[in-house]
Amino acid sequence: MTHDVTLAEAEAETVTEMRVEHDDDPRRAKRFLFLRNGKALTGIGILLFFGILALVGPWIAPYDPNQVSADLLQPPTAAHWLGTDHTGRDILSQIIVGTRGVLVVGLIAGVSATILGVVVGVTAGFVGGAGDETLSALSNVFLVIPQLPLIIIIAGQLPTAGGVTVALVIGVTGWAWGARVLRAQTLSLRKRDFVEAARANGERTWRLVLAEVLPNLTAIIAAGFVGTVTFAVLSQVTLAFIGITPVSDWNWGTILFWAQNNLALQRGAWWWFVPAGLCIALLGMALTLVNFGIDEFVNPRLRSTGMNARLLRRRRIRPRIGFTPVLRTGPSPDRPTSEERS
Amino acid sequence: MTASTLHVPTAGPGAGDPVLEIENLSVDYGYTDDATHVLRDVSLTLHRGEVLGLAGESGCGKSTLAYAAMRLLPPPGLITSGSVHFTDRDGTRTDVLRQSDAELRASRWQDMSVVFQGAMNSLNPVFRIGRQIADGILAHRPRTTRKEALEQAAGLLEMVGINADRARDYPHQLSGGMRQRVMIAMALALDPQVLIMDEPTTALDVVMQRQIVEEIADLRERLGFSVVFITHDVSLLIEIADRIAIMYAGDVVEDARAQDVYRRPRHPYSSALLHSFPPLRGERRELTGIPGAPPDMQRMPPGCPFAPRCAHTTDVCREVRPALGPTALADRGEQEAARRVACHLHDAAAGRGGGSLPAGLAR
Numbered sequence: 001m002t003h004d005v006t007l008a009e010a011e012a013e014t015v016t017e018m019r020v021e022h023d024d025d026p027r028r029a030k031r032f033l034f035l036r037n038g039k040a041l042t043g044i045g046i047l048l049f050f051g052i053l054a055l056v057g058p059w060i061a062p063y064d065p066n067q068v069s070a071d072l073l074q075p076p077t078a079a080h081w082l083g084t085d086h087t088g089r090d091i092l093s094q095i096i097v098g099t100r101g102v103l104v105v106g107l108i109a110g111v112s113a114t115i116l117g118v119v120v121g122v123t124a125g126f127v128g129g130a131g132d133e134t135l136s137a138l139s140n141v142f143l144v145i146p147q148l149p150l151i152i153i154i155a156g157q158l159p160t161a162g163g164v165t166v167a168l169v170i171g172v173t174g175w176a177w178g179a180r181v182l183r184a185q186t187l188s189l190r191k192r193d194f195v196e197a198a199r200a201n202g203e204r205t206w207r208l209v210l211a212e213v214l215p216n217l218t219a220i221i222a223a224g225f226v227g228t229v230t231f232a233v234l235s236q237v238t239l240a241f242i243g244i245t246p247v248s249d250w251n252w253g254t255i256l257f258w259a260q261n262n263l264a265l266q267r268g269a270w271w272w273f274v275p276a277g278l279c280i281a282l283l284g285m286a287l288t289l290v291n292f293g294i295d296e297f298v299n300p301r302l303r304s305t306g307m308n309a310r311l312l313r314r315r316r317i318r319p320r321i322g323f324t325p326v327l328r329t330g331p332s333p334d335r336p337t338s339e340e341r342s
Numbered sequence: 343m344t345a346s347t348l349h350v351p352t353a354g355p356g357a358g359d360p361v362l363e364i365e366n367l368s369v370d371y372g373y374t375d376d377a378t379h380v381l382r383d384v385s386l387t388l389h390r391g392e393v394l395g396l397a398g399e400s401g402c403g404k405s406t407l408a409y410a411a412m413r414l415l416p417p418p419g420l421i422t423s424g425s426v427h428f429t430d431r432d433g434t435r436t437d438v439l440r441q442s443d444a445e446l447r448a449s450r451w452q453d454m455s456v457v458f459q460g461a462m463n464s465l466n467p468v469f470r471i472g473r474q475i476a477d478g479i480l481a482h483r484p485r486t487t488r489k490e491a492l493e494q495a496a497g498l499l500e501m502v503g504i505n506a507d508r509a510r511d512y513p514h515q516l517s518g519g520m521r522q523r524v525m526i527a528m529a530l531a532l533d534p535q536v537l538i539m540d541e542p543t544t545a546l547d548v549v550m551q552r553q554i555v556e557e558i559a560d561l562r563e564r565l566g567f568s569v570v571f572i573t574h575d576v577s578l579l580i581e582i583a584d585r586i587a588i589m590y591a592g593d594v595v596e597d598a599r600a601q602d603v604y605r606r607p608r609h610p611y612s613s614a615l616l617h618s619f620p621p622l623r624g625e626r627r628e629l630t631g632i633p634g635a636p637p638d639m640q641r642m643p644p645g646c647p648f649a650p651r652c653a654h655t656t657d658v659c660r661e662v663r664p665a666l667g668p669t670a671l672a673d674r675g676e677q678e679a680a681r682r683v684a685c686h687l688h689d690a691a692a693g694r695g696g697g698s699l700p701a702g703l704a705r
Contacts, residue, residue, distance in 0.1 A: 315373070317373055319373070319418060319420075321416050322414060322416075324409075324410060324413040324414065324419050325421070326413070326420075
């Protein structure tokens, strides 16, 4: 695996290198196509970084994030890499410790919303009739409910609204869009010839759903999952920022909450809110990149171009439908016009 | 498809000037080094007013060749070398492979047009067919008014045997054969010089096939365009085509007049192909078929691609890839000299007046 990862980096260095690799074992190279995609690789790398941070955060954080010290509102120094807040707490430690809360909430919310969405959407699309009407009505109701106020109300009503509760609330309110998209796609898949053929063969309904329909929905489900995780992270950060969730639970939103309440912007304490904001942006970007990667991996039309983007650029090939690229090895490449009079 | 009335004898090959010259065209599928080389140095010339048939098994590169010549191959198609020269009516020669997008856009449909495989489904179901034809006319001739374009469209429909009133019909109101003819009308809208027809009759029944083939032959007579006709159906090709190029595994293996290919095949593959379907007239002959399957394009053996299935394989066949050249019987006359074949049997027999050719290939 590491072998392939390094190859992805060195992919287009020289064409001869490619040949060596392909002659080695073409099938092996194909298996890790997903990892040879630069976008997906970058996204996974960032996610892995945050994941490790979430796992070992409390142990590697230089200070206890709640520990008050005499260094009030210090800019970044050698002792405090990202400075301190108004009570002298270390901001780097707050970010490191807060990573876990963000990722756990994102993951739980993403998984629960995706499961709900798949169950409701695929069922609605597949059964049709009254069941479809009911489930569609349900997802329509959830679609029109303004999500954030609902989350605020529910989270505010629960006395011990910890991370998991918030995650579940986000999951329960955020599945409707995915269900809608999946229902539409299932409706179209259900009528395709291969599903009809399987039905005519006497396959059971659960097999039709699991073996014929679901694999064709993989890309949509994966994209929906990534989207929901992004949404969940943003929601949780928002909730913490406006102070709905307990301020003693550290996450990036909590840092922003303290920064906002203590006028960090007006005081010019950029080290207080910029790193947390950057972390949120970076996580969102990583998830989006993974989403692109999944898209190029699952869609065979995008695959061959997506996998070799750098190589194509070097050889000046622009794949398009309707204008087949012509390889130019001559001295005057890309000559726009050449009318040759005979 | 037996009627010999279908065959329109026109000026034979060589009489017309070349209108489309494909030289050493190579095409890959895939952009990396493990790409599949589907065409390797294929050369083919289409003359003005000629019907050129492309025949061969599935996956031998017939459509790829035609689409590559128009640069219509979808990704991951890639033209790696060669040239395709189009000669206009006034004698201007243009290399299609060097044209810019805008030039290509302007020349398509106007100079060369295509009737696609499964053309019946190429019509947009929500527009009237007259409007769909008029759209193309308006795009290429901006000076025409919409009314004129619609009138032209109606005229084109008449030309392919559809009542002009049907121009206001939607595609679902027409039968499959009529939709096919609408596509042909559309392809002829701008009076092109080259018409590429990719299996235009495959999805139709024989009656409809016959009507369409007759119509093409008739229109070709009147309008004088050249046709590249792609099909699996060799018997149909023998009726309609002036000249036939037999393709095998991405190569043209034989290129000769239709009747010559039919009566006197020179390549073992053409001969085998012709012995795979029963003739409806003429002497009875044994149906043999071709054992084996075409080679895997990703792992092409060295030498002649047909060698593993050929009855006359020699050592040289397994090692050297034969080039398209004159037949061993080239001294038999002008017609024979114009034929091209890619086979080592002819190289070997060249000096001996064809004496060492197998009997089936030396008729």
